[in-house]
Amino acid sequence: MPVLVMKFGGTSVATLDRIKRAAKRVGLEVAKGYDVIVIVSAMSGKTNELVGWVNETSPLYDAREYDAVVSSGENVTAGLMALTLQEMGVPARSWQGWQVPVKTTAAHANARIEDIPPENISSKFAEGMKVAVVAGFQGISPEGRITTLGRGGSDTTAVAFAAAFDADRCDIYTDVDGVYTTDPRISQKARKLHKISFEEMLELASLGAKVLQTRSVELAMRYKVKLRVLSSFEEPSDEAGTLVCDEEDTMENRPVSGIAYSRDEAKMTLISVADRPGIAAAIFGPLSEAGVNVDMIIQNISEEGRTDMTFSCPIDQVLRAQKALNGAKEKGDINFHDLIADTDVCKVSAVGIGMRSQSGVAAKMFKTLSDEGINIKVIATSEIKISVLIDRKYLELAVQSLHDAFELEKTA
Amino acid sequence: MPVLVMKFGGTSVATLDRIKRAAKRVGLEVAKGYDVIVIVSAMSGKTNELVGWVNETSPLYDAREYDAVVSSGENVTAGLMALTLQEMGVPARSWQGWQVPVKTTAAHANARIEDIPPENISSKFAEGMKVAVVAGFQGISPEGRITTLGRGGSDTTAVAFAAAFDADRCDIYTDVDGVYTTDPRISQKARKLHKISFEEMLELASLGAKVLQTRSVELAMRYKVKLRVLSSFEEPSDEAGTLVCDEEDTMENRPVSGIAYSRDEAKMTLISVADRPGIAAAIFGPLSEAGVNVDMIIQNISEEGRTDMTFSCPIDQVLRAQKALNGAKEKGDINFHDLIADTDVCKVSAVGIGMRSQSGVAAKMFKTLSDEGINIKVIATSEIKISVLIDRKYLELAVQSLHDAFELEKTA
Numbered sequence: 001m002p003v004l005v006m007k008f009g010g011t012s013v014a015t016l017d018r019i020k021r022a023a024k025r026v027g028l029e030v031a032k033g034y035d036v037i038v039i040v041s042a043m044s045g046k047t048n049e050l051v052g053w054v055n056e057t058s059p060l061y062d063a064r065e066y067d068a069v070v071s072s073g074e075n076v077t078a079g080l081m082a083l084t085l086q087e088m089g090v091p092a093r094s095w096q097g098w099q100v101p102v103k104t105t106a107a108h109a110n111a112r113i114e115d116i117p118p119e120n121i122s123s124k125f126a127e128g129m130k131v132a133v134v135a136g137f138q139g140i141s142p143e144g145r146i147t148t149l150g151r152g153g154s155d156t157t158a159v160a161f162a163a164a165f166d167a168d169r170c171d172i173y174t175d176v177d178g179v180y181t182t183d184p185r186i187s188q189k190a191r192k193l194h195k196i197s198f199e200e201m202l203e204l205a206s207l208g209a210k211v212l213q214t215r216s217v218e219l220a221m222r223y224k225v226k227l228r229v230l231s232s233f234e235e236p237s238d239e240a241g242t243l244v245c246d247e248e249d250t251m252e253n254r255p256v257s258g259i260a261y262s263r264d265e266a267k268m269t270l271i272s273v274a275d276r277p278g279i280a281a282a283i284f285g286p287l288s289e290a291g292v293n294v295d296m297i298i299q300n301i302s303e304e305g306r307t308d309m310t311f312s313c314p315i316d317q318v319l320r321a322q323k324a325l326n327g328a329k330e331k332g333d334i335n336f337h338d339l340i341a342d343t344d345v346c347k348v349s350a351v352g353i354g355m356r357s358q359s360g361v362a363a364k365m366f367k368t369l370s371d372e373g374i375n376i377k378v379i380a381t382s383e384i385k386i387s388v389l390i391d392r393k394y395l396e397l398a399v400q401s402l403h404d405a406f407e408l409e410k411t412a
Numbered sequence: 413m414p415v416l417v418m419k420f421g422g423t424s425v426a427t428l429d430r431i432k433r434a435a436k437r438v439g440l441e442v443a444k445g446y447d448v449i450v451i452v453s454a455m456s457g458k459t460n461e462l463v464g465w466v467n468e469t470s471p472l473y474d475a476r477e478y479d480a481v482v483s484s485g486e487n488v489t490a491g492l493m494a495l496t497l498q499e500m501g502v503p504a505r506s507w508q509g510w511q512v513p514v515k516t517t518a519a520h521a522n523a524r525i526e527d528i529p530p531e532n533i534s535s536k537f538a539e540g541m542k543v544a545v546v547a548g549f550q551g552i553s554p555e556g557r558i559t560t561l562g563r564g565g566s567d568t569t570a571v572a573f574a575a576a577f578d579a580d581r582c583d584i585y586t587d588v589d590g591v592y593t594t595d596p597r598i599s600q601k602a603r604k605l606h607k608i609s610f611e612e613m614l615e616l617a618s619l620g621a622k623v624l625q626t627r628s629v630e631l632a633m634r635y636k637v638k639l640r641v642l643s644s645f646e647e648p649s650d651e652a653g654t655l656v657c658d659e660e661d662t663m664e665n666r667p668v669s670g671i672a673y674s675r676d677e678a679k680m681t682l683i684s685v686a687d688r689p690g691i692a693a694a695i696f697g698p699l700s701e702a703g704v705n706v707d708m709i710i711q712n713i714s715e716e717g718r719t720d721m722t723f724s725c726p727i728d729q730v731l732r733a734q735k736a737l738n739g740a741k742e743k744g745d746i747n748f749h750d751l752i753a754d755t756d757v758c759k760v761s762a763v764g765i766g767m768r769s770q771s772g773v774a775a776k777m778f779k780t781l782s783d784e785g786i787n788i789k790v791i792a793t794s795e796i797k798i799s800v801l802i803d804r805k806y807l808e809l810a811v812q813s814l815h816d817a818f819e820l821e822k823t824a
Contacts, residue, residue: 016465016468016469019469050488053428053488053492054491054492054495056428057428057431057492057495057496057499058495058496058498058499061495062494062495062498062505064505065491065492065494065495065498065505065506066491066495068487068490068491068494068506068508069487069488069491069492069495071487072484072485072487072488073484075480075481075483075484075487076462076465076481076484078480079466079477079478079480079481080465080466080469080477080481082474082477082480083466083469083470083473083474083477083478083481084469084470086470086474086477087469087470093474093476093477094477094480096480096558098510099556099557144511145511146508
């Protein structure tokens with residue numbers, strides 16, 4: 001039997017009614033002759049509640065215990081989905097990560113999937129089970145402890161299962177009906193894209209467009225998984241959603257395909273760092289060890305052997321970053337006068353494969369922001385994106401004006 | 413190191429503050445030199461919520477999926493408790509049932525613990541871990557699926573660990589400060605017992621006194637586990653709580669030690685059953701197979717080869733019972749005119765080891781109820797208890813008047 005992977009996000013399984021609705025979609029695919037692997041997230045809000053409890057209990061938590069706690073929401077949904085399918089007469093059972101097993105690295109709270117042996121689930125398919133409901137976001141470490149894959153990790157679970165079972169397609173059901181030129185909650189002019197390249201999707205995801213977890217897109221690109229993003233609230237149709245695919249299979253030739261943003265950024269500045277060869281490694285080594293995801297980095301011009309070093313990281317990693325840097329200072333590895341955290345910033349980015357061949361995108365972006373009186377604090381660029389850090393209060397204004405400036409509401 | 417088992421029920425871990433309070437008690441025992449195994453329930457209300465979802469999704473649920481869902485609450489508490497202890501500087505980690513592993517039978521939703529190999533946890537104690545926090549109520553079946561032990565199963569988990577690790581004592585922390593002559597919420601005259609025999613505790617627990625799960629008491633009796641019930645809201649003291657112990661180590665010589673009740677009873681009556689040898693087996697066999705816990709049974713005098721058969725069972729098993737009996741009727745195994753379920757009844761019981769040697773207890777009980785105008789629907793007796801089924805609206809009145817009649821407010 002051909003295998004299909006269907007992943008339902010938190011809003012798609014937020015209530016028993018929604019689980020039923022999702023189960024009906026699964027039933028339609030079973031009726032078409034598929035063996036279906038359903039990946040479920042926790043009911044929406046549940047994981048946030050659990051993460052909140054962990055943070056309140058222990059701000060610098062043991063990530064192994066964090067994983068044991070926050071993985072529980074998916075187990076609930078998996079069991080309820082299996083029961084719902086059984087009630088519909090569809091042979092189904094639930095699997096927790098360790099039961100499959102979903103083997104991951106031991107990097108707790110941010111583990112990577114290393115292997116998904118298909119035997120256990122395949123043998124149940126051979127016995128007549130039609131749907132394997134798998135708790136997303138979780139796995140088991142080499143030491144036998146529960147791991148999680150980072151926020152949005154259920155997307156990665158889904159793509160990894162699609163690769164492991166050579167699935168015909170991996171459908172990601174979410175609360176939006178596809179990938180948009182920007183967040184429709186911010187710009188009413190946002191337009192749905194029918195196709196997008198893996199590369200652009202990667203930048204959009206990593207920049208906080210939040211439709212798909214970054215690693216799920218990387219994995220889909222590597223294993224050529226046909227990935228579709230669609231809404232669980234729309235009527236089923238072949239035209240639904242956005243297909244994420246190879247560049248050659250796309251696409252409008254325009255410089256910018258979308259405007260992404262990330263609200264939860266912090267800007268950290270080390271004031272008056274002793275500037276010497278190797279100083280960057282001395283700063284960013286401890287941050288990396290502490291699990292801080294440093295994004296943008298700028299170093300000021302050095303004066304009298306000292307410089308200021310600025311970087312951005314997710315706002316919930318500020319405590320970790322401070323602890324790591326102050327620790328390195330105490331050990332004498334680095335030397336700085338002050339460490340300032342600005343937690344009122346956000347990141348806005350223009351993304352497009354067309355940028356590679358068209359010039360003037362950066363200039364247009366900076367002028368647009370300047371015309372609105374928005375001050376740019378940090379700039380970072382790659383081949384297909386330009387990102388700026390700005391005050392968070394300007395987030396909506398920046399996204400809307402850039403969307404207008406690049407005329408993203410128009411089809412090419 | 414000597415081992416101590418401490419179990420915290422749902423109300424004792426209902427909030428992060430309460431988990432902290434419980435963790436402090438654990439810290440006190442660690443300071444005394446114990447290696448501590450902490451068994452935790454789900455935060456209060458959580459398991460009920462999960463059970464509610466399962467019932468709504470699938471009234472005649474697949475118990476394997478029920479277990480996968482309802483076991484998740486304990487995992488959350490276990491992780492949070494481990495984090496709380498770590499924050500206090502106590503080396504601790506959490507264990508889910510399958511990680512220990514807590515090996516159980518495959519009787520899902522009502523599994524029995526078969527073995528708890530101590531090696532995994534012991535080796536961590538040997539490495540310097542002071543506290544193993546174990547998710548109560550759950551285990552793993554021979555097939556590798558998650559099982560649960562029935563409501564209140566965390567008590568049984570605790571006693572089983574105490575037996576497996578030869579613990580000095582098993583302390584059950586709950587929201588009451590011990591075992592009372594009856595439920596203090598119903599009779600203000602209820603008095604705390606300092607000691608109670610295993611046998612009496614067994615009757616009280618199985619009759620719905622709800623302080624301890626029945627099986628935990630059976631297990632404690634078999635393995636001579638020193639079992640103490642105490643409140644997590646009282647200041648620690650050696651006099652706290654109630655010690656459950658052997659009969660010879662007790663006790664006041666009075667006919668009745670306590671009045672127990674169970675609210676969630678149903679009375680089922682099979683009208684006009686064809687009376688023949690083997691009819692009881694034909695009726696109660698299918699009920700047993702369907703997992704219905706039949707409690708009291710009465711059979712009316714037979715007339716013209718037909719009789720009425722009445723039994724009681726937990727109210728949430730009425731559907732199952734109806735399905736099983738109607739199924740047996742369709743197959744021709746039994747024959748009855750009608751099946752009537754009365755779901756407005758409750759059970760009230762007088763329990764006491766002294767009953768063995770003192771007569772007149774039953775007569776006094778029936779007269780007391782009669783004086784209050786309470787009609788008795790079913791009677792059942794054992795060596796140390798007398799139970800009656802009555803209309804649920806009389807529950808409080810019956811408990812109070814019996815408590816008064818046997819003068820349980822007075823110490824012997």
